[in-house]
Amino acid sequence: MTKRIQYFDIARGIGIICVVLSHTLLDSQRIDGLSFGVAATWIFRICFSFHMPLFFILSGYFMRPNRKFRWRKESDELLATYALSSVAVIILNAIREGINHRSVLDGIRKWVVAAFYGSGAGFSNGTWEGKYPIGATWFLLALFWAHLIISLADKTPMPWMIILISFLVGYTLGQHIWLPFSLLSGMSASLFVYIGRMIRQADSVTKLQSKSISSLIMWILLILVWFIAIIRFDEFGLATNRLGGHPAWSIAGAIAGTMTVVGISILIDYVPKVSEVLSLIGRGSLALLCIHMVEMNVFPWARMITALDVMFGHRMLWMMFFAIRLIMDLILVICLYHIPVVNAIFFPSLQKELNEPSRSK
Numbered sequence: 001m002t003k004r005i006q007y008f009d010i011a012r013g014i015g016i017i018c019v020v021l022s023h024t025l026l027d028s029q030r031i032d033g034l035s036f037g038v039a040a041t042w043i044f045r046i047c048f049s050f051h052m053p054l055f056f057i058l059s060g061y062f063m064r065p066n067r068k069f070r071w072r073k074e075s076d077e078l079l080a081t082y083a084l085s086s087v088a089v090i091i092l093n094a095i096r097e098g099i100n101h102r103s104v105l106d107g108i109r110k111w112v113v114a115a116f117y118g119s120g121a122g123f124s125n126g127t128w129e130g131k132y133p134i135g136a137t138w139f140l141l142a143l144f145w146a147h148l149i150i151s152l153a154d155k156t157p158m159p160w161m162i163i164l165i166s167f168l169v170g171y172t173l174g175q176h177i178w179l180p181f182s183l184l185s186g187m188s189a190s191l192f193v194y195i196g197r198m199i200r201q202a203d204s205v206t207k208l209q210s211k212s213i214s215s216l217i218m219w220i221l222l223i224l225v226w227f228i229a230i231i232r233f234d235e236f237g238l239a240t241n242r243l244g245g246h247p248a249w250s251i252a253g254a255i256a257g258t259m260t261v262v263g264i265s266i267l268i269d270y271v272p273k274v275s276e277v278l279s280l281i282g283r284g285s286l287a288l289l290c291i292h293m294v295e296m297n298v299f300p301w302a303r304m305i306t307a308l309d310v311m312f313g314h315r316m317l318w319m320m321f322f323a324i325r326l327i328m329d330l331i332l333v334i335c336l337y338h339i340p341v342v343n344a345i346f347f348p349s350l351q352k353e354l355n356e357p358s359r360s361k
Contacts, residue, residue: 004283004349008058010265010275011258012282015054019136020292020326022047027301028318040318045233049226049250050257052139052238053192055285057258059143060150060196061205069151074144077286077348082140084345085290086115089134092298111297118142118182120239135293138182138239145186146193153190160194167191174241188241195255208263219263222256229253284333287346291332295325 025044090111097107113132120138153162170187178184199205207215229252235244236254243250269275281288305321312320337343 007265009279009282013278016285018047018051053254056192057196060193141182142185146190225256
């Protein structure tokens with residue numbers, strides 16, 4: 001069995017924690033009159049500047065050129081997890097609507113529409129009102145499309161041109177219409193997946209680890225570009241193809257931020273306890289993403305936020321909310337890991353481990 005590179009799992013762990021943290025900051029604003037403090041504002045900008053591109057870029061890093069599209073693997077790891085998570089949201093919300101004496105059919109219809117469109121966030125682009133976002137698992141659909149687009153592009157003389165066209169079409173159309181199953185996000189995300197593959201071909205991660213002047217210059221440039229992108233941040237969401245008022249800086253910052261986090265993860269890899277925890281979270285990032293989406297859409301967080309605000313006040317609200325949410329998500333992930341059959345779907349590495357003995361016989 002191929003040995004996993006732990007610092008990439010650490011980077012994924014950092015990324016998924018930032019996803020939960022950034023969503024917590026957004027949800028904390030549900031309290032009337034609550035605005036971000038200075039620290040929360042900077043944390044929000046940092047998280048959104050790189051967290052989802054990181055997963056696309058790392059996926060591309062491990063995507064082999066000219067490999068046939070693996071329909072079974074992609075369907076099991078991405079489409080099946082999306083479908084199961086969406087079904088869970090539909091069923092749990094139907095139960096909640098019934099308990100609250102509201103229309104169960106209306107609740108089911110709302111979340112079926114949300115799952116059909118696969119939009120990660122609610123928005124209005126003039127032609128379609130995104131009232132029912134599905135949440136974080138839009139990423140799974142987008143990654144499926146991005147992998148398929150790159151596989152098809154590899155069959156052409158100039159794959160980079162196909163990827164660039166895909167990005168531009170997805171980004172442009174996303175400002176006016178929205179296609180089902182997060183197709184437009186996948187078209188835009190294909191650029192980041194392809195960049196991940198280019199980073200591997202250039203051996204950039206190895207260069208980042210070398211103790212040389214060129215490595216030091218590379219570190220300085222990455223941090224500088226990421227810092228400027230954070231300073232200029234106004235909006236960046238691949239979920240709805242929003243790149244803000246500075247698209248070039250958003251893209252450059254996402255790449256630089258991802259590389260910087262990978263570099264930081266390499267350093268964390270030398271700290272045993274911390275690296276073990278973060279790598280475990282990273283290995284379970286797919287399950288954690290799905291669990292996070294379900295709890296976001298089902299759990300009555302509005303009531304919890306109000307209670308936390310009364311108990312801890314505005315300044316401590318988002319920190320306590322984040323701690324409670326992350327601990328709850330991790331506990332649910334552990335529970336999911338111990339459910340037979342289902343655990344192999346949400347933990348692909350577990351499936352590989354289960355198949356390895358049979359291959360060695």
